[in-house]
Amino acid sequence: MPPLLQRALIGHHVRPHSYxxxxxxxxxxxxxxxxxxxxxxxxxxPLVLWALLAAQAGAVLSPPPPKEAARMARYVLHACDWGAxxxxxxxxxxxxRPFANVFSLSDGPAGPGRGSGxxxxxxxxxxxxxxxxxxxxxxxxxxxxxxxxxxxxxxxDPQNPLCAHIIFAGTVVKVSDTESxxxxxxxxxxxxxxxxxxxxxxxxxxxxxxxxxxVLDYFGGLKIVTPEDYYSVKPYRKLGSLVMTHLSEIxxxxxxxxxxxxxxxxxxxxxxxxxxxxRICQKTNI
Amino acid sequence: MPPLLQRALIGHHVRPHSYxxxxxxxxxxxxxxxxxxxxxxxxxxPLVLWALLAAQAGAVLSPPPPKEAARMARYVLHACDWGAxxxxxxxxxxxxRPFANVFSLSDGPAGPGRGSGxxxxxxxxxxxxxxxxxxxxxxxxxxxxxxxxxxxxxxxDPQNPLCAHIIFAGTVVKVSDTESxxxxxxxxxxxxxxxxxxxxxxxxxxxxxxxxxxVLDYFGGLKIVTPEDYYSVKPYRKLGSLVMTHLSEIxxxxxxxxxxxxxxxxxxxxxxxxxxxxRICQKTNI
Numbered sequence: 187m188p189p190l191l192q193r194a195l196i197g198h199h200v201r202p203h204s205y206x207x208x209x210x211x212x213x214x215x216x217x218x219x220x221x222x223x224x225x226x227x228x229x230x231x232p233l234v235l236w237a238l239l240a241a242q243a244g245a246v247l248s249p250p251p252p253k254e255a256a257r258m259a260r261y262v263l264h265a266c267d268w269g270a271x272x273x274x275x276x277x278x279x280x281x282x283r284p285f286a287n288v289f290s291l292s293d294g295p296a297g298p299g300r301g302s303g304x305x306x307x308x309x310x311x312x313x314x315x316x317x318x319x320x321x322x323x324x325x326x327x328x329x330x331x332x333x334x335x336x337x338x339x340x341x342x343d344p345q346n347p348l349c350a351h352i353i354f355a356g357t358v359v360k361v362s363d364t365e366s367x368x369x370x371x372x373x374x375x376x377x378x379x380x381x382x383x384x385x386x387x388x389x390x391x392x393x394x395x396x397x398x399x400x401v402l403d404y405f406g407g408l409k410i411v412t413p414e415d416y417y418s419v420k421p422y423r424k425l426g427s428l429v430m431t432h433l434s435e436i437x438x439x440x441x442x443x444x445x446x447x448x449x450x451x452x453x454x455x456x457x458x459x460x461x462x463x464x465r466i467c468q469k470t471n472i
Numbered sequence: 473m474p475p476l477l478q479r480a481l482i483g484h485h486v487r488p489h490s491y492x493x494x495x496x497x498x499x500x501x502x503x504x505x506x507x508x509x510x511x512x513x514x515x516x517x518p519l520v521l522w523a524l525l526a527a528q529a530g531a532v533l534s535p536p537p538p539k540e541a542a543r544m545a546r547y548v549l550h551a552c553d554w555g556a557x558x559x560x561x562x563x564x565x566x567x568x569r570p571f572a573n574v575f576s577l578s579d580g581p582a583g584p585g586r587g588s589g590x591x592x593x594x595x596x597x598x599x600x601x602x603x604x605x606x607x608x609x610x611x612x613x614x615x616x617x618x619x620x621x622x623x624x625x626x627x628x629d630p631q632n633p634l635c636a637h638i639i640f641a642g643t644v645v646k647v648s649d650t651e652s653x654x655x656x657x658x659x660x661x662x663x664x665x666x667x668x669x670x671x672x673x674x675x676x677x678x679x680x681x682x683x684x685x686x687v688l689d690y691f692g693g694l695k696i697v698t699p700e701d702y703y704s705v706k707p708y709r710k711l712g713s714l715v716m717t718h719l720s721e722i723x724x725x726x727x728x729x730x731x732x733x734x735x736x737x738x739x740x741x742x743x744x745x746x747x748x749x750x751r752i753c754q755k756t757n758i
Contacts, residue, residue, distance in 0.1 A: 268630035270556030270614050272570035280641060280684065284558035284570050286614035287639060290631035308631070314694060328556050328572035333619065343665045344554035345576035353573060355566060379629045398566065408600060
C-alpha cells in the first residue's frame, strides 16, 4: 500500500474506536471516521481524494516489483533517455576490443504506457561507434535507474541491485522506411533538439535489435528475460486497475461504512439526520 | 566573467557618471559607486562579497573550456560516481561479443581538487563482467555529464557534444596493497553503503588502468588525450587564482578608487571624513 495513502488512511486517528465496527477491522480502518465525514472530517474529503489519486499516480509511476523482471526491463528502458552502447572497436590499434560510448535513445514518447520497448537511436556514420558497427553489428546496451532521480531519492547506490539496471545484447540496425515514423516520433518527442542537428551529418534512425536481456533489480544476481516476455508485458499498471485494487482492499470497507451511515441518515429529515450524526460523533468520541 | 558577478557589478546602476573617472572606464566599472560604498551602497558590501564568492565558486565548479580536453576528462570522471563498463563477454553463447554493465566508481572523495583521475571500482567475482575480465582484462569505461544535473540544467541533449562524455580504454586490474587505502578512501567516501555490502561476496578494490582516452565535449568529433596529459592536469582551477584573475580584471580598478577615496578621508578626523564623504556623494549624485 503506498505510504501516502497509508498516512492519509491510518495516520489521523489514534484513539480506539469499537462503536459500530468489529474490533478486528479497526486496525486496518483506523481512518474510517475521517473518510465517513467525522464532525471535522467531512471537510477533509477533497484532501482524502487528492491523497488517493496521488497515491494511485505514484503507484503507476513506481518501478514494478522485482519478481516481474520483464516489466522492470521495459520500465527502466522507458524511464531513460540515453544509454551506454558497447561495440567491438574497429580502430586499428584497438581492433576487437570493447568500446563504450553514450547515445540518446527512446522507446516512445514520455509517459506511462507509451513505450514500445524498442530502443531507437539517431546515428551518423561520423560516430566512431557506428564505424565499429559497420564492421561488426554486435553490441550491448545498458540503462540504469541511476540515470533518473529514483536511486538518489531512495538512497540506493548506483551499484546497489535495487537501483535497477538492464543489459541488452543484440545488434544495431537501420530501421526500415515503414518503421522510421515510429522511430522519429519516439526520438524527436523526447530529444527535440535532434531536429536541428546538422543535416550534413546524414543522420539516420536505427534500433537496437534485442536478442538477450539481463535484469539486475534485486539481490541474487542477474535475471534473464526473453525478448518474447519483454515485448509482451505492460510495464505500467493501468490507473483504473490500481484504483480498483485499492478500492477492494482498503477503500471498500470504508465506503460501505459511509453508505451505511448515510442510509440511516436518509430515513429522517436533514435536520434530524444532522442531529443523529452529531450523536454518533459524541458516542464515538470523535 | 561569471553572469552572477556581472549582474552584481554592472546591473545596479544606470545613470551616467563621469565624475572622478575617465569616461572610457565607466562602462566596465558601472557598479563602482556600489563597491566604494555609496551613501546606500556601504550597506551592500556583504551582498557584493557574497556575489563575488558565489561567482568564484561557480567558476571553480563549472566544466573547463572545451579546448582543455585533458582537464575536461578529469572533470567529468570526478563529477560522476558511476560509469558503464564494456567487456568482452565470456558467456558461452555470446563469447567475444561486447557486454555493457553499470558500476559505481570514484577517483577520490567528493569536492574540487580531490580527484586522482584513477577510476577505482569495488568488484566481486560474482559479477558477470568480472568473469569476463578474468578471461580478457580489456575493457572500456564511459562517463557522461548526463549523469549529473549539468546537461538538463543547460538544456543539452545527452548526445549533444556539449553534454560532455569521456571514453576510456584499458584494462581492469586489482589494486595493490599499497594502493588499496587510496581506493578504499575514494570509494567508501562517495559510496558509504559499500562498507555494508555482504562480506561473503569477497569484494575487492580494482582500478581501470587507462591506456586511451577520448573526449567529446565540443563539435568536431572525439579528441584524443594521452594518459600523461590526463594525469598531469588540474581539473579545477584554484579558487585563489580565480580570485586574482577577477581582482586584476574587474575588481582592481574599483578597489583603487575605493582606496583613493578612503585615503582622502583618512586625512581628517572621522566626523570630517564622514562629511567629506557625504559631499562626494552629493557631487556624484549617488
